[in-house]
Amino acid sequence: MTDRPNTPLLDTIETPIALRALAADQLGQVADELRAETISAVSVTGGHLGAGLGVVELTVALHYVFDTPRDRLIWDVGHQAYPHKILTGRRDQIRTLRQGGGLSGFTKRSESEYDPFGAAHSSTSISAALGFAVANKLAGQPGKAIAVIGDGAMSAGMAYEAMNNAREAGNRLVVILNDNDMSIAPPVGGLSAYLARIVSSRRFLTLRDLAKRFARRLPRPLAEGLKKTDEFARGITMGGTLFEELGFYYVGPVDGHNLDHLIPVLENVRDAEEGPILVHVVTRKGHGYAPAEAAADKYHGVQKFDVVSGEQAKAPAGPPTYQNVFGDALVEEAKRDSTICAITAAMPSGTGVDRFAKAFPERAFDVGIAEQHAVTFAAGLAAQGMRPFCAIYSTFLQRAYDQVVHDVAIQNLPVRFAIDRAGLVGADGATHAGSFDVTYLATLPNFVVMAPADEAELVHMVHTCALHDSGPIAVRYPRGNGTGVAIPAVPERLAIGKGRIVREGKTVAILSLGTRLGDALIAADRLEAQGLSTTVADLRFAKPLDREMIRKLLATHEVAITVEEGAVGGLGAHVLTLASDEGLIDAGLKLRTLRLPDAFQEHDKPEKQYAEAGLDADAMVEVVLTALRSNSAAMARGVRA
Template sequence: KDEIERLLLAIPRVGEGMLKLAKSVEGTAKQLLVPGKLFEELGFKYVGPINGHSLPQLIQTLREYRDWPHPVLLHVVTRKGKGWEPSEQDPVFWHGATPFSLDTGEVAKKKPGPPSFTSVFGKTLTELAHSDPRIVAITAAMPEGTGIDVMQKAIPERVFDVGICEQHAVTFAAGMATRGMRPVVAVYSTFLQRAFDQIFHDVCLMHLPVTFAIDRGGLVGADGPTHHGCFDLSYMRIFPEMVVMAPKDEDELRHMLATAIACNRPAALRYPRGTGSGVVMEGPPRALPLGKAEVLRSGRHGFIWAIGTMAGGALRAADKLCTEGGPDLTVVNARFVKPLDEALLAAQLMPGSRIMTVEENTLTGGFGSAISEAIARLGIRDVTVECIGIPDEFQPHGAQDILRARLDLDFEGIARRARAFFPLEAAGPRRVHRAG
């Protein structure tokens, strides 16, 4: 190469121009033909592409470059689902496999049961989109996982998959909202954390009506510590104008989605992984009054405020305590973390009251914190608050039921904590009082 450059420069008058042209052609050719050129310009040693299914080649390459004095980018090519024909043919379906036959590929049939929160969301979004042409759906490479594949099949021109780019998904939604659309960003809770800055700058600061449908909120179980959605209620409620909701069941999810789209401001609804409780779907989706909680049960000895699906466990716990002669408690389905129903809170509490909060979210800055802040803001003195939730530590891998039980987030745990927190002498079994 050096010799060729010297020969070109030796040509009178045109040699220097020919050398510049040759270098330009070389650079263009490298950009087109050498896949690692970009990384080499950033200072990386680019190696590859190599066969990621060849263990000997991988070991040899890693050994060869393990002592390299500069950053190394190893380009490894693999095939998703490699080694089993059904998964090679349909890698999306087999990404998260349920029990199946290795011989036939037939998936074990599930017992009939309530629909999942994800499927209810997908069907409701599609139903609303059919009646409102402004609604568009956005996903970051998770149409099946978030349930918007239902709308993708029905109205494909209004569903956008931006790839694994959550930050872009949020900014893209903001841009569409500026043009009068009603974008719904469907995303797993743990992945929305990547777009924190875009939620702030591009949506909330701009006062834009973007809906965040936050799936896998709370403890997700099998996917482990990286996928638990333990922080969303805390970080979403800090943004001015943001509405933050969590449904107690799959029917309330439908109405909260309608609420979020109709409220003309940034809004988030979070719901868990798994099936609903099998409640009856009441009528078409309708907007709920913003910031209004729901009293599920009226009692005389204290208050439990729960958010999301924890409301069901709190209600069971209160019924259990009452029938066993324990405290007779009022149970409130908060519905909204923000805006909080401070009017109801002020009407219920007085000096000396006791209130317990229950959330499947970190206790740091979460729903319990919002209740405590509201009590202080309302100036209600001598109120004792007990918060049940996820402690300030990362949660391990494990089945949802097991993880909830160890954190007192199942109804037995809530009942146990409530019995200790509302100390009353046994008064014998009492009738259960349901609100409404």
């Protein structure tokens, strides 16, 4: 890490109002200083780097040309918005990114009026911008809506659904296609920039409008021919035929790092009566910082790093991450079974599927940012006799819930869901927390839902999934490192719906699901120290429940608590239903459920999040003691608790 960079011009910019007071020939210096400040800040906090560096010039140009915040600037996903935050009044907080009480790593409405729409999931920007644009149109209010969407996000169907309806917005909608993988455009240069400037100019658009009016007076076949000639000519020279077919006036490609090209084009687009308009901008992730340019994948999301060398701080050596344990276990299963395949939605390394893809490339499928397709694709594979593992983050699987219900559960197809990032996720905060998967999966008929207490249990559960052909099955596991237990050389097939007693006692029963088991055992030690004999059970399954074990524990212990890293409606709700059905609550049992709060928790260190949620050992002990005290007080009053 180094001292803060020298940024004399950036220091004068508190908001885009000050930026727009500058001369155009000063913007290059602003961009250079903004890039240096972004690098310096992220070197201290960690976070997303490459994407933000790639849009520095674009960020400056957009705020310079458009009248933000009246003109609504919406960043798709939002992980590229750090430079935007610096320019919009949050520079003094930028070194609090992703820390407790600090700035979010994504756009957030409550942070600033310059964040009109919160985002952290991909491909929502065009739909949202369309809503802003049409609302202004209906209300007769000024202001445009500008969506900035990456070429990767364009792999999601939602983007095209929005574009298909964009005509309703007219010229109030501008879409900036940030092509940072060169996956759509050919290399850009002076000619393409010149053409983009010409066809976005008012003079060209006026002439084009006159030609349209003239064409309306011609016989229909001739008018259609002129229209196709115009589209063909611009398609040949500039591309963008697909976007034209969707109703957009296409401009580009434009070099996204050349302000002399960007500014005139954006000014023309701002003033155009034609619309909606799509501006195709070509950028490079990590632009302007050599280490990030050389390894875009490693600098997409970074730990703290040294600005000069680019070397990232290495986490202390520890147990393998759950995602890598899953990936390795799946490889071993695939060695034994040629019908096993793996599907992920643009997150191969984040889910461990990259390890599988290296070993079995013909059986690994990255479908892009298309979770709905991923699930139904897996359903089709399963229906044809394959054994698909669909590996998706918990928060992203929410996007495909209808497909989970309709295409998998109703048809009882044996799709295996590997649900990564289940539970709280620290610095990524509420948008990425896997809070709801137990609730939304365990409510479905035919589903099996498991959660391992440690990495060894995860290996057993992957093996169990591989052998389970009678319906859909899911295993959820958290972000981060395992507990350090030995990885079993030979996996065990678990009996569906059967848990295990980890520690036996008589007075208190702690029923744990997933990796909160470690804290449950710590809580048991503390309760034992106070003379309270405590049983700890690892339920393993949220569905089907181990009804026999739970029935016995509830009937033989004075107090029982369930512990899960999930929202209301999950394990605790199912155990309460069982207790009600069995009449155990009427018998005086003190049953409490510990779960995530009915709130979206802000980003923070995991241990602080667990304490805030009431899911650490301290909270477990307090809940048990409170229940016992209330029971004793009731008994002293002669009232059956």
